[in-house]
Amino acid sequence: MSFTVRIGADIVPVEPGATVPVGFEIANRSDDPDRFEVSVEGLDPEWIAVPVPTFSVEARDIHQEKVFLKPPRQSESMAGDYPFVIKVRSLETGESRTVQAIVSVQAFNHLSMEISPKKGIISPFRKANRFEVTLMNLGNVEQTVQLRGSDPEDELTYDFEEQQLDLGPGQTKVVSVTPHSAKARPFSSVRLHGFQVTARSTLTPSLASSATAQLEERPVLSPGMLALGLLMLIVFAGWWLLLPKPPTLDSLSLDNENPMAGEVVHIRWKATNANGVDIRVNGIPIVQGGELEGEKTFTADVSGEVVGYAFRDSRQGSRVTRMFTVHVPPEVIAPKITRFDITPREVKLGQPILVQYEVAGAVTSLTLAPGGIALDPKVSQLKVIADVKGDIEYQLVAENQGKLVKKTVRVHVVEGSKASIVVFRSDVKTVPEGGGPVHITWQVTNAERVELSQDLDNPQTVGVQGERDISITGETEFTLTAYDDQGATVTQRIRIKVEPPSTDPPVKSGGGN
Numbered sequence: 001m002s003f004t005v006r007i008g009a010d011i012v013p014v015e016p017g018a019t020v021p022v023g024f025e026i027a028n029r030s031d032d033p034d035r036f037e038v039s040v041e042g043l044d045p046e047w048i049a050v051p052v053p054t055f056s057v058e059a060r061d062i063h064q065e066k067v068f069l070k071p072p073r074q075s076e077s078m079a080g081d082y083p084f085v086i087k088v089r090s091l092e093t094g095e096s097r098t099v100q101a102i103v104s105v106q107a108f109n110h111l112s113m114e115i116s117p118k119k120g121i122i123s124p125f126r127k128a129n130r131f132e133v134t135l136m137n138l139g140n141v142e143q144t145v146q147l148r149g150s151d152p153e154d155e156l157t158y159d160f161e162e163q164q165l166d167l168g169p170g171q172t173k174v175v176s177v178t179p180h181s182a183k184a185r186p187f188s189s190v191r192l193h194g195f196q197v198t199a200r201s202t203l204t205p206s207l208a209s210s211a212t213a214q215l216e217e218r219p220v221l222s223p224g225m226l227a228l229g230l231l232m233l234i235v236f237a238g239w240w241l242l243l244p245k246p247p248t249l250d251s252l253s254l255d256n257e258n259p260m261a262g263e264v265v266h267i268r269w270k271a272t273n274a275n276g277v278d279i280r281v282n283g284i285p286i287v288q289g290g291e292l293e294g295e296k297t298f299t300a301d302v303s304g305e306v307v308g309y310a311f312r313d314s315r316q317g318s319r320v321t322r323m324f325t326v327h328v329p330p331e332v333i334a335p336k337i338t339r340f341d342i343t344p345r346e347v348k349l350g351q352p353i354l355v356q357y358e359v360a361g362a363v364t365s366l367t368l369a370p371g372g373i374a375l376d377p378k379v380s381q382l383k384v385i386a387d388v389k390g391d392i393e394y395q396l397v398a399e400n401q402g403k404l405v406k407k408t409v410r411v412h413v414v415e416g417s418k419a420s421i422v423v424f425r426s427d428v429k430t431v432p433e434g435g436g437p438v439h440i441t442w443q444v445t446n447a448e449r450v451e452l453s454q455d456l457d458n459p460q461t462v463g464v465q466g467e468r469d470i471s472i473t474g475e476t477e478f479t480l481t482a483y484d485d486q487g488a489t490v491t492q493r494i495r496i497k498v499e500p501p502s503t504d505p506p507v508k509s510g511g512g513n
Contacts (some may be wrong), residue, residue, distance in 0.1 A: 038053055079140050109139040157179070248317050
């Protein structure tokens, strides 16, 4: 080892913006002088200053040098520990040595706040004025701040969009605040409220920032304008009371402006300053006389209008028109069940069955009974569990505005059995006219007893697996029944048919003349 390097301190604390020296020592162990090069790795280059990057050390001598660390006082210089390496390389031999240390960047806090606009206005016609508060965390640690509004007279209340928020280092957030006047003053002089919004750190209570703005409160009327307005109102009211009023149809309404053909529509009206009213439906008089308030009905057959006006002596008021549109109800198309099938038709208790269906027409309701299961007309199948023993009638019911169609399918549900028939088959499906041999093969599992019968007569006990040759003389049905330990059965059947007699004419043998 031609040289060694030793650092003065393993942990170097530094406050952002300040410069801290890091001393290290190089011991030349060789008998010759050497030149060395110094570099720092692991930190931002802007943090590092190496005053003497190369230097010489005499033989068997010890030399001390320094590098300087200066993290800028910015939010990017986040508080925390940053490991780094000082690397020393011999320019004569190329050997290099490194020493490790940690720079501990200390935390610093700085909050900044701005508010915009600087002045707002509220009045009885403008109840609120929103201000935007811009918060900036210019420190290098995260802050949680609490917002609060205040004013010297304590006459305002404050609504914050967010009253507590988190700000990361260098982060800026904008929050709205709406001050309100705690007292309503519709008649007073203009008042100017100065208020302040303060943001205070919940972690460091001494860290706070504030901004000020003004809120101008304007009344509806000043006292002088109010007095002048009241005087003018009194003069206008006297003039209006002495002025003759025209006949007026104050209201004309229909209880249904979109009736169906043949539906009864109610007309209601009210008139003032009149001797009577004239109301017509499509030109036909409904009311002509002195009824200033009332109700009439008419049957809506075609679309049209209701026109009315009030009159006094020979003077007519303004006409009032109400339009109505008569609708013809669309023809209701009866629903249609194009398919309804259930498989299998014979099933064990508790096993699923597949319900397949298709419908046509505008179906508004599709149900499956029993159970009243609502079905989606757009879906074509559904699985249900056969949970009732016996013959069950499943009924599909389709409805559309009072029109209804039904279809029924019967399913036989038997008691479930542990026994299972794996194989039950014959080598032929038909025998010739007059009969013939049939080879029967079977295999059953989980059965306590197995019976084989022919046309349901004389059942014979057989093994759980076997085969048998049987001669039959006509159409025959073979039944295999398996019993489990509870006596529950499972059954399969095979029907052997007889070929129909040949219709071909007999072949005649040839003969001499």
